[in-house]
Amino acid sequence: xxxxxxxxxxxxxxxxxxxxxxxxxxxxxxxxxxxxxxxxxxxxxxxxxxxxxxxxxxxxxxxxxxxxxxxxxxxxxxxxxxxxxxxxxxxxxxxxxxxxxxxxxxxxxxxxxxxxxxxxxxxxxxxxxxxxxxxxxxxxxxxxxxxxxxxxxxxxxxxxxxxxxxxxxxxxxxxxxxxxxxxxxxxxxxxxxxxxxxxxxxxxxxxxxxxxxxxxxxxxxxxxxxxxxxxxxxxxxxxxxxxxxxxxxxxxxxxxxxxxxxxxxxxxxxxxxxxxxxxxxxxxxxxxxxxxxxxxxxxxxxxxxxxxxxxxxxxxxxxxx
Amino acid sequence: xxxxxxxxxxxxxxxxxxxxxxxxxxxxxxxxxxxxxxxxxxxxxxxxxxxxxxxxxxxxxxxxxxxxxxxxxxxxxxxxxxxxxxxxxxxxxxxxxxxxxxxxxxxxxxxxxxxxxxxxxxxxxxxxxxxxxxxxxxxxxxxxxxxxxxxxxxxxxxxxxxxxxxxxxxxxxxxxxxxxxxxxxxxxxxxxxxxxxxx
Numbered sequence: 263x264x265x266x267x268x269x270x271x272x273x274x275x276x277x278x279x280x281x282x283x284x285x286x287x288x289x290x291x292x293x294x295x296x297x298x299x300x301x302x303x304x305x306x307x308x309x310x311x312x313x314x315x316x317x318x319x320x321x322x323x324x325x326x327x328x329x330x331x332x333x334x335x336x337x338x339x340x341x342x343x344x345x346x347x348x349x350x351x352x353x354x355x356x357x358x359x360x361x362x363x364x365x366x367x368x369x370x371x372x373x374x375x376x377x378x379x380x381x382x383x384x385x386x387x388x389x390x391x392x393x394x395x396x397x398x399x400x401x402x403x404x405x406x407x408x409x410x411x412x413x414x415x416x417x418x419x420x421x422x423x424x425x426x427x428x429x430x431x432x433x434x435x436x437x438x439x440x441x442x443x444x445x446x447x448x449x450x451x452x453x454x455x456x457x458x459x460x461x462x463x464x465x466x467x468x469x470x471x472x473x474x475x476x477x478x479x480x481x482x483x484x485x486x487x488x489x490x491x492x493x494x495x496x497x498x499x500x501x502x503x504x505x506x507x508x509x510x511x512x513x514x515x516x517x518x519x520x521x522x523x524x525x526x527x528x529x530x531x532x533x534x535x536x537x538x539x540x541x542x543x544x545x546x547x548x549x550x551x552x553x554x555x556x557x558x559x560x561x562x563x564x565x566x567x568x569x570x571x572x573x574x575x576x577x578x579x580x581x582x583x
Numbered sequence: 584x585x586x587x588x589x590x591x592x593x594x595x596x597x598x599x600x601x602x603x604x605x606x607x608x609x610x611x612x613x614x615x616x617x618x619x620x621x622x623x624x625x626x627x628x629x630x631x632x633x634x635x636x637x638x639x640x641x642x643x644x645x646x647x648x649x650x651x652x653x654x655x656x657x658x659x660x661x662x663x664x665x666x667x668x669x670x671x672x673x674x675x676x677x678x679x680x681x682x683x684x685x686x687x688x689x690x691x692x693x694x695x696x697x698x699x700x701x702x703x704x705x706x707x708x709x710x711x712x713x714x715x716x717x718x719x720x721x722x723x724x725x726x727x728x729x730x731x732x733x734x735x736x737x738x739x740x741x742x743x744x745x746x747x748x749x750x751x752x753x754x755x756x757x758x759x760x761x762x763x764x765x766x767x768x769x770x771x772x773x774x775x776x777x778x779x780x781x782x
Contacts, residue, residue: 296697296698296699296701296702299697299702300697300702300705305731307732308695308697308706308728308729308732309709309725309728309729309732310728313721313724313725313728317721318658320645321651321654321655321658321663322650322651322652322654322655322658323651324651324655325654325655325658325659326659378658378659378661381661382658384705386709386712386725387702387705387706387708387709388705388708389704389705389708390666390668392661393661393662393663393664394661395661396658396659396660396661397660397661397662398661399661400659400660400661427590430590434594434597437598438598438601441598441601441602441605441666442666443666445605445606445608445609445665445666445667446666446667446668446670448609449608449609449612449665449666449667449670449671450667450669450670450671451671452609452612452613452618452619452620452670452671453617453618453619453670453671453672454619454671454672455671455672455673456670456671456672459755460754460755461669461672461673463754463755464673464752465669465673467752467758468673468675468676468750468752469676469707470700470703470704470707476758479755480755480758480759483755486755529700529704530704531701532701
């Protein structure tokens with residue numbers, strides 16, 4: 263190549279140097295790269311999927327895993343790579359359908375199943391966010407669907423089913439969140455590092471969570487013990503203060519702020535997002551007006567009106583409605 | 584009425600299992616002496632851990648249908664592990680260093696990596712697991728696979744030495760005095776890849 267065209271090429275904006283084909287290749291690599299790398303079988307991935315699945319099978323061979331889908335694809339002469347890509351694409355599609363509220367029930371079941379397969383096959387790589395996502399999808403799959411805001415109800419005119427059960431499932435999620443924070447808070451309180459701030463320092467300086475420079479953290483070293491103790495108290499106090507009408511909004515804002523801070527300061531965006539969604543689903547609806555949900559239940563009304571009541575007041579039977 | 588009883592029964596069983604799993608985690612931390620509780624608690628925690636293990640069917644044989652049923656349900660609901668994240672204390676992290684020996688005598692130092700940040704977080708999760716004694720039987724296999732994943736991109740490498748160890752970051756006071764993280768090797772493996780390839 264002569265020098266002139268080379269200079270012209272270099273002067274082009276970076277984005278324009280790629281042909282559509284290269285863009286497509288890069289997009290595919292971006293979308294599927296790590297997915298295939300994590301879940302490929304022996305000789306292709308980082309650690310073979312089969313090892314994680316063998317460990318899961320030791321617990322129980324009935325736990326769903328990606329190998330089931332790969333075996334199923336084998337009967338239809340579909341290769342492993344294609345099955346993994348289809349599973350990924352299906353998971354994405356189910357997520358979009360759930361966001362829109364289209365075909366809610368089948369979308370929730372398929373999303374739960376595919377996510378469980380992936381989480382269990384990649385068990386060696388799993389962390390907390392995977393369990394919370396499985397739990398969230400598990401409850402969603404069992405909840406009365408469709409929701410009144412879903413396109414299923416609005417466009418396809420699918421009738422709302424068992425609206426009073428929505429309160430039960432919301433109560434299940436509420437109690438679950440209380441367990442999560444109480445146990446988390448209790449375990450933290452048992453460690454000396456949360457009282458003197460050293461655990462916060464260690465968590466913020468260890469890779470891959472070290473987004474904030476240690477030099478900046480040192481400047482706020484006197485705030486670390488206060489923040490550490492605050493985290494313990496917020497988590498431990500959650501199952502008590504979240505039920506009290508006067509403190510509910512404050513506690514919810516504190517816990518949401520804590521997760522947002524974890525997401526931004528430690529780069530745990532997925533974990534933060536999942537926890538924020540679960541908290542809002544459990545306690546976020548109707549918290550700002552401070553209205554007791556039981557008041558709305560007592561008021562009765564049509565099935566659609568009652569479907570708005572997606573929770574029960576503390577002390578009320580979760581099965582009443 | 585019947586369906587209400589079914590829901591109520593499920594509610595009780597579900598949260599009973601969550602309680603058992605969560606407290607099994609807490610008792611395990613106390614029994615290991617990882618908490619600031621006096622050591623006298625460790626004996627009781629160990630006994631309590633056994634009780635929770637019994638409740639969860641973990642004392643039964645691996646093929647026991649009750650044990651399998653409970654395990655399947657726990658995994659399906661995402662409640663198979665407790666919620667003591669970043670607790671009670673945050674230990675050092677782990678690092679796997681790979682020394683790549685080329686035929687021409689060159690030596691390159693790399694670590695296994697993934698392109699996305701979210702996936703990188705998962706790799707760190709795996710490395711932290713490898714340090715756990717429960718994963719000792721598969722440790723060498725996993726390290727070999729991680730080394731193999733690096734070798735696939737560099738087929739001219741003749742030998743790989745994998746060193747796994749704990750990185751102890753300095754405390755805030757030590758950091759202010761200029762101290763930086765230290766690496767303590769736990770184990771290392773040599774993989775001769777050319778021979779493996781020939782085989």
